[in-house]
Amino acid sequence: MKISFQNTTVERDGIPALQEFTAEFDSENAAYAILGANGAGKSTLLAAILGLFPITSGKVLIDELLVTQKNAHVIRKRIGMVFQNADAQLFNQTVQEDVAFGPTNLDLPPEEVATRTADALKAMGVAHLAKRDVTRLSGGEKRRVALAGILAMRPEAILLDEPTSDLDPRACRELATLLNDLPAFKLIATHDLTFARRVCPKCAILQNGRLLAAGNTAELLENTQLLESSGLA
Numbered sequence: 465m466k467i468s469f470q471n472t473t474v475e476r477d478g479i480p481a482l483q484e485f486t487a488e489f490d491s492e493n494a495a496y497a498i499l500g501a502n503g504a505g506k507s508t509l510l511a512a513i514l515g516l517f518p519i520t521s522g523k524v525l526i527d528e529l530l531v532t533q534k535n536a537h538v539i540r541k542r543i544g545m546v547f548q549n550a551d552a553q554l555f556n557q558t559v560q561e562d563v564a565f566g567p568t569n570l571d572l573p574p575e576e577v578a579t580r581t582a583d584a585l586k587a588m589g590v591a592h593l594a595k596r597d598v599t600r601l602s603g604g605e606k607r608r609v610a611l612a613g614i615l616a617m618r619p620e621a622i623l624l625d626e627p628t629s630d631l632d633p634r635a636c637r638e639l640a641t642l643l644n645d646l647p648a649f650k651l652i653a654t655h656d657l658t659f660a661r662r663v664c665p666k667c668a669i670l671q672n673g674r675l676l677a678a679g680n681t682a683e684l685l686e687n688t689q690l691l692e693s694s695g696l697a
């Protein structure tokens with residue numbers, strides 16, 4: 465899968481949150497970090513891929529498919545998003561019910577829903593929490609359950625918005641390992657540079673809605689001047 469932004473501008477409340485942004489994210493690279501300070505446009509970039517906001521000018525393509533609000537339902541079957549606030553994503557009573565919600569809504573047969581739910585719980589290391597109440601989990605557990613819910617829909621790509629924002633260092637490390645073992649294509653908005661280095665071979669750095677730099681994460685994150693000017697260090 466190739467996700468391409470071509471001179472894309474997305475205005476929010478009349479202000480360009482993403483500005484004349486051009487970049488290509490290719491699933492051959494497994495994972496990209498979308499880096500930038502607060503307000504740089506990271507969440508807007510992820511939301512634009514799903515057609516959650518109208519595109520003011522330019523375009524976004526998923527392979528050959530143009531992202532429009534009309535195409536959004538097709539795109540959301542191929543690409544899943546884990547929002548920044550895991551609480552907002554979990555709304556069923558038990559972990560198992562919550563993870564089963566997505567595949568159930570895809571109108572899959574019950575056996576397939578059960579298999580996918582069990583596989584996703586296992587992949588995220590939360591099978592032992594299946595019967596637990598979703599409101600009574602730790603931040604790290606909620607994050608993994610939210611991710612399992614997306615995985616159960618077997619999307620081709622997964623967008624994660626600030627996945628480590630409420631995790632302690634150990635939970636960050638564990639999430640990094642889980643994501644590295646996951647075969648899906650990932651775009652991860654974050655300002656956690658350690659996490660980006662662990663999970664994402666490639667990155668794009670945003671500043672004020674514009675692309676400041678793109679390339680190999682390990683190389684770009686060596687550039688202290690770049691990190692300072694983009695507000696990442």
Ligand SMILES: Nc1ncnc2c1ncn2[C@@H]1O[C@H](COP(=O)(O)OP(=O)(O)O)[C@@H](O)[C@H]1O
Pocket residue numbers: 476477479480481482500501502503504505506507508509
């Ligand atoms: N709900 C919103 N309504 C209007 N403007 C917003 C909203 N959320 C963010 N913005 C603006 O869009 C720009 C990019 O924000 P965002 O994509 O959330 O950045 P990031 O995720 O990098 O912190 C900022 O200038 C921000 O003020």
Ligand SMILES: [Mg+2]
Pocket residue numbers: 506507508625626653
């Ligand atoms: Mg954000």
